[in-house]
Amino acid sequence: MASDNGAEQGSDRNDRDYSVRAVDRVCSILNLLQESIDGVSLIDVAEATDLPKSSAFRYLWTLETHRYVERDPETSTYRLGLGFVGMQSRQLEVLRQRASPWLQKLRDEFDETINLGVLDSDSVIYLDITESRRGVRLAARRGDRDPLHSTALGKAVAAEMPDTQVREILQRSQMPRLTPYTITGIDDYMTELARVRRAGYAIDNGENEVDGRCVAVAIRGTRLAAALSLSAPASRFPMQDVDKVAAALTEAAEHITAPPPS
CATH class of the missing domain: 3.30.450.40 (GAF domain)
Known part of the structure; x- marks a missing residue:
């Protein structure tokens, strides 16, 4: 009987969504940057994450301070930074x-x-x-x-x-x-x-x-x-x-x- 309860609990864990919304959005941003050759704009990031531009900017700014994202001052586009090393x-x-x-x-x-x-x-x-x-x-x-x-x-x-x-x-x-x-x-x-x-x-x-x-x-x-x-x-x-x-x-x-x- 205990074994059946354990199986049910394991199945319940698999059915639950333990994802964190903010982490999901960070992953979406990083995946978008990884797939881009020429860099992406703030608008691209906002659309990909379904965020307002102001919120998308805060995500990018935070990632930039940790060197996971770099901003090109000439084009205002973003790309992956050296933090991933x-x-x-x-x-x-x-x-x-x-x-x-x-x-x-x-x-x-x-x-x-x-x-x-x-x-x-x-x-x-x-x-x-x-x-x-x-x-x-x-x-x-x-x-x-x-x-x-x-x-x-x-x-x-x-x-x-x-x-x-x-x-x-x-x-x-x-x-x-x-x-x-x-x-x-x-x-x-x-x-x-x-x-x-x-x-x-x-x-x-x-x-x-x-x-x-x-x-x-x-x-x-x-x-x-x-x-x-x-x-x-x-x-x-x-x-x-x-x-x-x-x-x-x-x-x-x-x-x-x-x-x-x-």
């Missing part, structure tokens, strides 16, 4: 601080945009960017995400990972074709990673943006899957300059994780 947040901030002067030094040396990226789930997220001062430049924004398969940052990070893990990520991402030059086959990509490992640096030659060229190196000596890159319009960054840029990036990457002098 979780327990690595402190390590990320230390890496960003140590890398910052080297990003500026490389930018000044080559007058092109320098990027610091880390692996976050199945994509590369831009942790810091020092933009070229030129009017025409190739630059993402801090917090932007790019695919692993089409970027030099992604290749440099992937080259440090086990092949099985890389293949799993590529299968999930389905490797969309972003330009005529994007690598869209897993075996072809693994062949490219073998080249990256031999050379010590990765190249995106019009694979993420048709008129862009980028070279990247992994940052070793840290628990984070991170890389450093230079990106520029292809017309201004000839292939014969790649080795020189890669050498400078490699030197900077070694300094970023070098132990401080005693």
Whole structure:
């Protein structure tokens, strides 16, 4: 008899709704942001959560203060923030601080945009960017995400990972074709990673943006899957300059994780 009562109580628990309305709305906001590439507006969030704009703004503001959401001041749109990196947040901030002067030094040396990226789930997220001062430049924004398969940052990070893990990520991402030059086959990509490992640096030659060229190196000596890159319009960054840029990036990457002098 007791067993029957237990079964009834278990069934009753399954039938009940224990959800919290506010948490449901937070999840709806985060799901909306995760599905968006270009960011979402306050109106989009209000409609998705069935909230007044004033209430939706308070949700977003609270998430922003905890770094789970970032607001673009130019477009007033919202996107996922760096807070989702979780327990690595402190390590990320230390890496960003140590890398910052080297990003500026490389930018000044080559007058092109320098990027610091880390692996976050199945994509590369831009942790810091020092933009070229030129009017025409190739630059993402801090917090932007790019695919692993089409970027030099992604290749440099992937080259440090086990092949099985890389293949799993590529299968999930389905490797969309972003330009005529994007690598869209897993075996072809693994062949490219073998080249990256031999050379010590990765190249995106019009694979993420048709008129862009980028070279990247992994940052070793840290628990984070991170890389450093230079990106520029292809017309201004000839292939014969790649080795020189890669050498400078490699030197900077070694300094970023070098132990401080005693």
